[in-house]
Amino acid sequence: MQRTMSPLVFLIQVSRPLMWPVLPLVYALGLSASHASVDSVVILQMLSLTFPMNLVGCGLNDIYDYESDRRSPRRRAIWGAVVRAEDRALVLTAVVAAIPFIIVGACLTRNWNNLVATVSVVLIAWLYSVPPTRLKERPPLDSLANGLGFFLLPFVMGYSLKADPRTMPLRYYLLALCVCGVHSLATAADYEADLAAGHRTMAVAFGRRSAAAVAFATFLVTWLFGDFRDETVEIYVLVCTVVTLIAALFPRSNVIACACIIIFAGFGTAAICHLVGL
Numbered sequence: 001m002q003r004t005m006s007p008l009v010f011l012i013q014v015s016r017p018l019m020w021p022v023l024p025l026v027y028a029l030g031l032s033a034s035h036a037s038v039d040s041v042v043i044l045q046m047l048s049l050t051f052p053m054n055l056v057g058c059g060l061n062d063i064y065d066y067e068s069d070r071r072s073p074r075r076r077a078i079w080g081a082v083v084r085a086e087d088r089a090l091v092l093t094a095v096v097a098a099i100p101f102i103i104v105g106a107c108l109t110r111n112w113n114n115l116v117a118t119v120s121v122v123l124i125a126w127l128y129s130v131p132p133t134r135l136k137e138r139p140p141l142d143s144l145a146n147g148l149g150f151f152l153l154p155f156v157m158g159y160s161l162k163a164d165p166r167t168m169p170l171r172y173y174l175l176a177l178c179v180c181g182v183h184s185l186a187t188a189a190d191y192e193a194d195l196a197a198g199h200r201t202m203a204v205a206f207g208r209r210s211a212a213a214v215a216f217a218t219f220l221v222t223w224l225f226g227d228f229r230d231e232t233v234e235i236y237v238l239v240c241t242v243v244t245l246i247a248a249l250f251p252r253s254n255v256i257a258c259a260c261i262i263i264f265a266g267f268g269t270a271a272i273c274h275l276v277g278l
Helices: 007-014 022-034 040-048 051-063 066-071 073-079 085-108 112-129 141-159 170-189 191-197 202-206 208-225 231-249 253-276
Strands: none
Touching (some): 007 085, 022 040, 022 141, 051 112, 085 112, 141 170, 170 191, 170 202, 170 208, 170 231, 170 253, 208 253
């Protein structure tokens, strides 16, 4: 069936606008942790983490995930875009065009730590989806890649503008570990579609309960040893610990989906509250 929407609208849909705030929020948390100031370069780099970076990560993922995407009710209901064979050239061209914009933003910071972290985010996105490496089908490397790409590296991008990333406290690494757990839980949500498509994800390889249990373990460890000194963050981690425990005990589709929604919505709420000092 021919695509009826314009190429730009289609690419925006591929980039998952619902996820645009995630990386800029993580970047802002890094800025806040190092007490870095906000200027025009910082704003430009944050903008590069919205549509451009999400197009790279999600676009590459969708190019190689057609079979599982078309089977996924979650994808059709929430994301809406399925990249077919005839769309792949357009998406790949747009991805390649977006990468220089992301790298230029890092170069403007004149900060080597920031540049290395930015290039690493792009590299992780490529290695995660594109064969022959395709970390997405190499559990647990798939979850580790998400912890790096969705938290630790974008956090370091912001943190490095005023502080040395090598001195970061343990709690930030534990939050990256939680993102690994969230990805593991998300593979349980996509279990049927990935199994039917033959994609070897964490849930497909080890089962839904095990994937959810990994998420529970990461949040439990973080809650016990995080030492966040922020009540909002501690409450958020505790809530995530509880909902992932429930998902591990009752690994049904609706329970796992509900847990994912709570974690995703809770992250935005907790991050904003932390940034504004609530």
